[in-house]
Amino acid sequence: MGPFARWLVSFIEGCAFTVASPWLKGRYDRWEERTGALPFPEIVEPVVWFHGVSVGEVQAAWPVAKALRDAGYDGVLAVSAVTRTGMRTAMDLMGGLADLFLAYPWDKRGWVRGFLDRLRPWVYVAFETEMWPTLIWEAKSRGVKLVLANGRVSDRSFRGMMRLRGLYGDLLGCFDAVFPRGSVDGERLLALGVPEGVLREAGDVKADGVWLRRLNADLSGYSFRGDLFVAGSTHPGEEEEVLRAFLLARSAGFGGLRLALVPRHPERAGDCLRLCRDRGLRAELFSEDPSLCGDFEVVVVDRVGVLFSLYGLASAAFVGGSLVPKGGQNVMEPAVWGVPVMFGPHMEDFVEQRDRLLESRLGFEVLSGDEMGERLIELLGLRCRISSCGALFGSGDEMSASRRVASEVLGLLEGSF
Structure with missing residues (x-):
């Protein structure tokens, strides 16, 4: 897509969010964050930003956050979500891993810019094909490294996305690394325009998250x-x-x-x-x-x-x-x-x-x-x-998929210094 096409998409999005603001404000909390007014000054140290729209995506982010900390990352880790339940889940699962929990900014250019001006992420990791055009383009223009983790494309989504292949190909082409959930997802992401050199080995980080939840589960409260x-x-x-x-x-x-x-x-x-x-x-x-x-x-x-x-x-x-x-x-x-x-x-x-x-x-x-x-x-x-079904989901007990994503993030951070 050319500059004018990108501008037009962002303009239409901005108009839509402006019109929908009264309804959105009544439905979603933390309005200031969603419109770019973060409650802290700009951050100058390295920031890795994880985003999952709701509960399922946040659960996928959890094992990657753990793998990133286990690998030695000691910078700022910010986690965002769109829904209230997603935010509560993020706080419950990653309270000891993340430093900031934020509401995701609505995709209007001024709001996105205000959000990025304060957060100043070095690496942005989106989970499960969550892509907002204005944020992706604005982050890319600022040199933010972009990672798509657990990328999945269902049958229904694939048909719709192929009809907008120009848009999705442009967005996916902005990413520095794309980790598909499975082999079928990888094939579909390639068809949508992911460059072959950007596509990484498939692996389901949500399966890693399920294993973590199983290991940490406590059933003693049930009679x-x-x-x-x-x-x-x-x-x-x-x-x-x-x-x-x-x-x-x-x-x-x-x-x-x-x-x-x-x-x-x-x-x-x-x-x-x-x-x-x-x-x-x-x-x-x-x-x-x-x-x-x-x-x-x-x-x-x-x-x-x-x-x-x-x-x-x-x-x-x-x-x-x-x-x-x-x-x-x-x-x-x-x-x-x-x-x-x-x-x-x-x-x-x-x-x-x-x-x-x-x-x-x-x-x-x-x-x-x-x-x-x-x-x-x-x-x-x-x-x-x-008693055990570890073989069903590969080496989920070894957190292999999450470790691969975390390793990629660390490599991108090193290249940003």
Whole structure:
């Protein structure tokens, strides 16, 4: 893209953010930071800036932050997010690793420039193909080294991005290093315009993050003992199928089975609770019984950050966003506990992980609540939970993908002196 095309894209973005400002200001906190008014003077020492839009991307950033500190980096590490839940997750996971936690600036030229004037990053690391044009171009013009980590391009995203290949090719061409999540993602990023010399070895840093969370997990706060079926990150249209499977299993001799129903969006917990009670089930909200010591048949989770630990209690799991066309959710989270995982046919965003689980016979595709129920009965009967599944995700216990990204960041820092 030429200078005028870049100017036009930034101008349109700036107009859009100006018009949307009243709505954005009511929806998002830390408005001053988002408009470039950072609460500190400009930083003169080396700064590495990690950005993840929300919870999943921040979880991917965590193992890289740890690997960077373990490798000896003692400069400033700033972490930004767009959503409130992303910011809370960043603070929880990286409180002892990062120095600054910031709201990401909206992509308007004046706001971006004000943000960069104060933060003055030496290296910027974006996670999972998070690219805002004005910030990328402005940072590049200032000599900031740019890294894309865990770059992923789903089937749906790829089709849309190819229609705008001129824009995405220009943005991806600004990066000094691009680390794809998997081989398919790498091929798609090359097709979108990443120079071959910039593309690095594939590796899923989010898998490293899952291992870290598993190693640091504490289940001692839960009182529940017994068979628990966990349905995580469910969407409308999936809860009905999950409940059908749950009731089938209970009627087939597993009357002591309990269900943890975790909607993708916690604000839907009330609707899910009513759905359970309409079927005559004793259902409660997790916030009313966080230790799971009550006499429940179904617990509906209405909090963020609980799902992963619940997978640690599970006898079997279903991962949502897959019976409906949402691309699936992170099947690594139950798998790292050795829990057998069911999912629907719509796993476009996690194809390689799905295939590994299918090959290992720890993952099972289901097409309906009836099929899910039959599989659940089989899994409960076999008790097929395994103690270790490290081979499923390569050398995740060695943090290899995260170490590669951290090493690249250190190399770029050395070249900046």
